[in-house]
Amino acid sequence: MSSKQQYDFDVIILGGGLVGATLALALLQQGKKVLLLEKKPPKTNLGSLSQAWDARIYAVSPTNQQFLNKLGVWPEERVQAVNRMQVYGDGHGHISFDAASVNVPCLNYMLENRYLLAKIWLALAENGVTIAESRAQSVKTDVWSAQITLENGKSYRSQLLVGADGANSWLREQVGIEVGAFPYQQQGIVANFSTVKPHHGCAYQWFRGGDILAYLPLPQQQISIVWSTSDAEKLTMLAGEDFARQVAQAGHYTLGELTLTTPVFAFELIKRQPKTVISQRVALIGDAAHTVHPLAGQGVNLGFADVQCLSNLLAQSSDIGSWSLLKQYQRSRLLAVRMMQQGCDGLFRLFANDDLPGIGWLRNQGLNMVDCSGMIKNRLIRQAMGL
Numbered sequence: 001m002s003s004k005q006q007y008d009f010d011v012i013i014l015g016g017g018l019v020g021a022t023l024a025l026a027l028l029q030q031g032k033k034v035l036l037l038e039k040k041p042p043k044t045n046l047g048s049l050s051q052a053w054d055a056r057i058y059a060v061s062p063t064n065q066q067f068l069n070k071l072g073v074w075p076e077e078r079v080q081a082v083n084r085m086q087v088y089g090d091g092h093g094h095i096s097f098d099a100a101s102v103n104v105p106c107l108n109y110m111l112e113n114r115y116l117l118a119k120i121w122l123a124l125a126e127n128g129v130t131i132a133e134s135r136a137q138s139v140k141t142d143v144w145s146a147q148i149t150l151e152n153g154k155s156y157r158s159q160l161l162v163g164a165d166g167a168n169s170w171l172r173e174q175v176g177i178e179v180g181a182f183p184y185q186q187q188g189i190v191a192n193f194s195t196v197k198p199h200h201g202c203a204y205q206w207f208r209g210g211d212i213l214a215y216l217p218l219p220q221q222q223i224s225i226v227w228s229t230s231d232a233e234k235l236t237m238l239a240g241e242d243f244a245r246q247v248a249q250a251g252h253y254t255l256g257e258l259t260l261t262t263p264v265f266a267f268e269l270i271k272r273q274p275k276t277v278i279s280q281r282v283a284l285i286g287d288a289a290h291t292v293h294p295l296a297g298q299g300v301n302l303g304f305a306d307v308q309c310l311s312n313l314l315a316q317s318s319d320i321g322s323w324s325l326l327k328q329y330q331r332s333r334l335l336a337v338r339m340m341q342q343g344c345d346g347l348f349r350l351f352a353n354d355d356l357p358g359i360g361w362l363r364n365q366g367l368n369m370v371d372c373s374g375m376i377k378n379r380l381i382r383q384a385m386g387l
Contacts, residue, residue: 019286019303020164054112059297081106093364146281160321169288187232196256
């Protein structure tokens, strides 16, 4: 099985979310033959999607914005540039981040999951991607290839099988990759609001006795919130006006009264660390390869970085599923992913811990010290931006 003609596809990708679809597009533009498995393709009517806002919002770094723009899928509309961020501790601590301090136009860009996903899927159609709207049933690999059989009975063989099938990855389980799961005993609540006061492109974050609340600016004087809390059930059961009042109070009415504009959603917060992100002829990307606490808004950015790394390696190789290539992919991504996971985890636990005497004063004083250190603060900004 060394002849390329014996493969049905160069790469088969499980999962057509943002990360899997972006990898499919990048590989198609390299001239590779790609099969994308997605049971429920997204809606792609941009006019229809523009009638309402999606509560699932991502903060995309400038580095990944440039990558998506190069692929031809970055939307010019319904995007909010973030030029400042204000972070408040649970005491007197405060730190501010400003794009001007590192001579860049903005810190990141806020946009909707479904709108960006629709743009990517429209580009996939233009590039002639093959879609299989069926679930995978079984997978087999050998030293030369990977073979996947679908529920509809069809089987396909490729040089590489990529799992972009989410935090509870089916492919990861099928190939026997063990994963460490570390629950935060919290849920993340997301929803969108209109605001009385303009946000001026500024994001806000408050650490509140174990909870973390973020206001993320959107166009048209709106914000999206991510509230990491152990009281999610109580909060999500509130009537819309009461929930909006709680969110406004928790944010000290920084943007005035809020009006809820989307349904409220909640999801479990769990850090996941697979023992490996590769197997014979298999690579994992995105949430299948790692999940992080959302306090830094870096989950999707790690996924897009996976895509850039893997697609660059595949562009330079004739055997695109070789073990040496897969090991190089894993080595290239390990440090960045672990640093982000441990950084977010450490910050969460620092503010959730009140057991040690004086810990509250120390963590808030630490924020103030970093705020006064231009060099440290600017380094943090550049790292978060992928620079």
